[in-house]
Amino acid sequence: MPGIGAAERDRRLYEPIARDALPELNIRLLESFLAVAAAGDITRAATLLHLTRQTLSAQIRQLERTLGAVLLVRGSHGTQLTDAGRELATGAQALVDGWVELAERVNRVAGQRINRLRVVCCPCRTTPFLIRVADGLEAAVPGLQVDLVSVRTMPEGVRALESGRADAGFGWLPLDGTRLRHTVIGSEPWVATVSRDHRFAEHDALVLAELAADPVVLPAIFVSDSVERGWVGTLRPDRALRDPAVLDVEDGPIIAARRQGIWLAPESMARRHADSGSRVLPVADAPPIDAVVMWTDRAPKALVDELVSTVQGVAA
Structure with a gap:
């Protein structure tokens, strides 16, 4: 520092300034917090992140200590964000996305080739399938x-794909309202999951008209409200749009097993979730639904092609 004495230089070097007081944030902790904020429940978020509940809780406590603020309130009705938590959730995703994008730009400028493919998935009980695909x-x-x-x-x-947090993923048609490309990897029938003591349990198959009197739930596999309404109109033509409810994938089998309704889902999904307390029955007159690999324009096409080939081999 030319033009100043040694004492003044040392004072400036070691004098705390406002920015020095900013917390040193760990991006991984922010990602864990965002998962809890989205799930509304630490146990559910831990499952999605492939962590134990204890590990995730410890991460949240570490983030709270770093920021000096309580972010979550845990109660009998799940996990609620505090005012501070809501403020963090509002800006944290952009911070995480920006850091990932910056790191990739730095790697490219440095001449390093990032040989990585980020694949969106809903783990639940599809984990063995996903592991086989990734391996x-x-x-x-x-x-x-x-x-x-x-x-x-x-x-x-x-949202993960279009924001750049992921390159490719698995989904169901139609993809109306998105900017995603896709390849169909299979066409599946809809099936109904019922409890073993349901009046339909001894049937070999059902038709849509037989389901009209029962509560029905669908998995949350639709990309938009309009696509959801289209499938609801197809599968429940004589019922109001508020029925069926569209729920997380893991909720439907529980509702069916507890005799609270019928779960309609694509066959592969339903059979992955089937247990000894339920029966999975074909719905003869429901139109099939197409499963796809979907990706963004930014995704490396050669790797996407290899992903499609691998999925088809694993599913065969």
Whole structure:
């Protein structure tokens, strides 16, 4: 520092300034907090993040200590954000996304090739399938790292893709209202999951008209409200749009097993969630639904093609 004495230079170097007081944030802690904020429940968020509840709770406490603020209030009705938590949730996603984008730009400028594919998924009981896909893809492309980006619903997955947090993912048609590209990887029938003591349990198959008198729930696999309404109108033509409710994937099988309603879902999803207390029945006159791999324009096309090939091999 030319033009000043040694004492003044030392004072300026070591004198605290306002920015020095800013907390040193850990991006991973912010991602964990955002998962809890979106899920509304620490246990559910821990499952999505593949963490134990204790580990996730410890991460949230560490973030609260770093910021000097209580972010969550845990009660009998789940986890609620405090005012400070809502303020953090408002800006944290942009901060995380910006950091990821900046890190990738720095890597590119440094001449380093990031051989990575970030794949959106709803884990739940699809975890074995996802692991086989990720392992198969990494085996097919030496040096590739597959990162699974957990979401709860299709709209969350679309947001992750369109915001740049992920490159590709799995979904269901139609993708109306999105900017995503896609390849169909299979066409599936809708099936009904009922409890073993339901009046339909001994049937070999059902038709939509038989379901009219029962509460029905659908999984949250639709990319938008308009797509949801379209499928509701197809599967429940004689009922108001408020019925069925569209719920998280894991809620439907529980409702069916507890005899609170019928769960309608694509066959592969329903059978992955089936247990000994339920029966899965074909719905003969429901039109099929197409499963897809979807991706953004920014995704590396060669890796997307390899992902499609791997998924088809695992599903075969």
